[in-house]
Amino acid sequence: MSSTWFWIVVVAVVVLVAVLVSGLLIARKRRISIAEQREVEEKPKGGGYAASGGISFASGGTAVEEKPGPAPEPEPAPSPEPVVEHPVEDRPEVDGQPAVGDDAAVPRDSDQRTVRDVKLPEPVEEEAPEAVVPGTVEPIEEIESPAGRLERLRGRLSKSRSVFGQSLLGLLGGGDLDEDSWQDVEDTLLMADLGAATTTQIVDRLRDELNRRAVRTSAEARELLHEVLTASLSTDAERSVRALPHEVDGKKQPAVVLVAGVNGTGKTTTTGKLARVLVAQGGTVVLGAADTFRAAAADQLQTWGDRVGASVVRGKEGADPAAVAFDAVKQGISEGVDTVLVDTAGRLHTKTGLMDELGKVKRVVEKQARVDEVLLVLDATTGQNGLAQARVFAEVIDVTGIVLTKLDGTAKGGIVFQVQKELGVPVKLVGLGEGPDDLAPFEPGAFVDALLG
Numbered sequence: 001m002s003s004t005w006f007w008i009v010v011v012a013v014v015v016l017v018a019v020l021v022s023g024l025l026i027a028r029k030r031r032i033s034i035a036e037q038r039e040v041e042e043k044p045k046g047g048g049y050a051a052s053g054g055i056s057f058a059s060g061g062t063a064v065e066e067k068p069g070p071a072p073e074p075e076p077a078p079s080p081e082p083v084v085e086h087p088v089e090d091r092p093e094v095d096g097q098p099a100v101g102d103d104a105a106v107p108r109d110s111d112q113r114t115v116r117d118v119k120l121p122e123p124v125e126e127e128a129p130e131a132v133v134p135g136t137v138e139p140i141e142e143i144e145s146p147a148g149r150l151e152r153l154r155g156r157l158s159k160s161r162s163v164f165g166q167s168l169l170g171l172l173g174g175g176d177l178d179e180d181s182w183q184d185v186e187d188t189l190l191m192a193d194l195g196a197a198t199t200t201q202i203v204d205r206l207r208d209e210l211n212r213r214a215v216r217t218s219a220e221a222r223e224l225l226h227e228v229l230t231a232s233l234s235t236d237a238e239r240s241v242r243a244l245p246h247e248v249d250g251k252k253q254p255a256v257v258l259v260a261g262v263n264g265t266g267k268t269t270t271t272g273k274l275a276r277v278l279v280a281q282g283g284t285v286v287l288g289a290a291d292t293f294r295a296a297a298a299d300q301l302q303t304w305g306d307r308v309g310a311s312v313v314r315g316k317e318g319a320d321p322a323a324v325a326f327d328a329v330k331q332g333i334s335e336g337v338d339t340v341l342v343d344t345a346g347r348l349h350t351k352t353g354l355m356d357e358l359g360k361v362k363r364v365v366e367k368q369a370r371v372d373e374v375l376l377v378l379d380a381t382t383g384q385n386g387l388a389q390a391r392v393f394a395e396v397i398d399v400t401g402i403v404l405t406k407l408d409g410t411a412k413g414g415i416v417f418q419v420q421k422e423l424g425v426p427v428k429l430v431g432l433g434e435g436p437d438d439l440a441p442f443e444p445g446a447f448v449d450a451l452l453g
């Protein structure tokens with residue numbers, strides 16, 4: 001009798017353990033884990049961009065001593081707190097006028113991918129399950145440390161990049177080059193979007209160096225090419241992103257970062273990714289959804305905000321972007337956060353009025369705080385077109401840094417060379433994918449390494 005009980009107890013324990021283990025494994029499978037994603041994505045895809053450090057940030061407000069913008073209107077404040085009068089009325093000017101983004105050739109409001117739509121790979125192997133808090137709804141995601149994030153970015157540049165490197169190395173490593181071969185070198189550089197002026201400069205420099213030193217092996221050719229291309233990318237301008245708070249009259253002031261660019265270049269995604277990095281470093285962030293033309297853009301930013309734990313200030317659809325930007329900065333100041341990131345509407349550079357509106361956003365924000373950083377987001381896959389956009393934006397607003405997105409999907413990263421040279425604005429960040437952590441600092445050496453494959 002007692003042995004029967006013994007076996008009943010044994011069977012019950014075995015069944016209980018099996019149920020617990022399978023339950024935990026299923027729960028583990030369902031969890032979205034950035035760490036798991038890293039394991040799967042670590043397979044190198046091509047050129048091998050690997051930045052040596054994390055994204056570097058600098059305090060805002062240090063370059064120029066002047067006070068932020070014109071002083072608020074000296075009207076008596078209705079409340080006991082000092083109030084900056086809202087400088088933006090509702091938008092009567094919209095009626096019958098071009099509105100933000102309405103000159104887009106192809107409306108791209110629908111088929112936007114949000115960060116939620118990006119499929120994460122299934123885990124490849126089961127690890128010891130971690131504690132899962134039952135009933136937790138929408139937890140704030142754990143954000144990967146900068147070191148882990150950068151490690152995962154290894155190899156995210158597309159295969160086509162190494163084709164560029166290989167053809168150049170093949171030409172230069174082949175000993176004395178005849179004119180046809182130099183023509184091929186030139187064509188290869190042009191096709192990678194380095195532009196005529198930069199290409200001529202690089203070819204001249206290569207010719208000089210080849211005359212001066214013996215290049216016989218492919219390793220020597222690589223070294224030479226690396227040196228010349230890296231030198232062409234170097235700039236004295238600071239590459240750190242001015243997104244850290246500073247003090248004004250002894251009071252903490254958040255850094256204000258405007259993110260601008262043409263529709264679809266990846267502004268919202270970049271804003272979200274940047275927020276993640278700042279939060280991962282212990283910062284607090286307010287996001288301003290000043291892309292009021294496209295309702296989905298505000299939702300998209302809201303999703304990022306929910307995921308990283310940043311509050312989002314948004315306006316009604318069609319509201320004045322400057323008003324939303326103003327409110328975001330106001331909230332950032334009153335909450336004492338470290339950074340306010342403002343995602344602006346996608347403006348096509350062909351409409352002067354729309355570009356003026358971007359200038360207005362900046363002016364209005366500066367009624368309360370200086371704008372520390374204006375990041376212009378350019379889509380690397382658009383090549384020369386991106387450069388044309390950059391020129392116009394630089395005329396309208398003081399662009400302080402470039403973010404080059406979608407480098408994972410193009411061989412046209414050569415626009416980096418041109419944009420820096422022409423505008424004198426440093427490329428600060430690169431987007432290497434749609435994933436939440438696919439943002440890296442731009443480093444010339446690492447970039448050229450990736451180009452050469």
Ligand SMILES: Nc1nc2c(ncn2[C@@H]2O[C@H](COP(=O)(O)OP(=O)(O)OP(=O)(O)O)[C@@H](O)[C@H]2O)c(=O)[nH]1
Binds near residue numbers: 347438
């Ligand atoms: N492959 C790749 N896709 C990216 C990258 N950055 C953004 N994207 C994708 O590009 C698409 C457009 O990105 P958004 O962030 O919505 O672009 P946007 O500039 O805010 O667009 P508007 O709100 O219309 O002005 C989305 O599908 C993003 O996932 C990148 O670095 N690599």
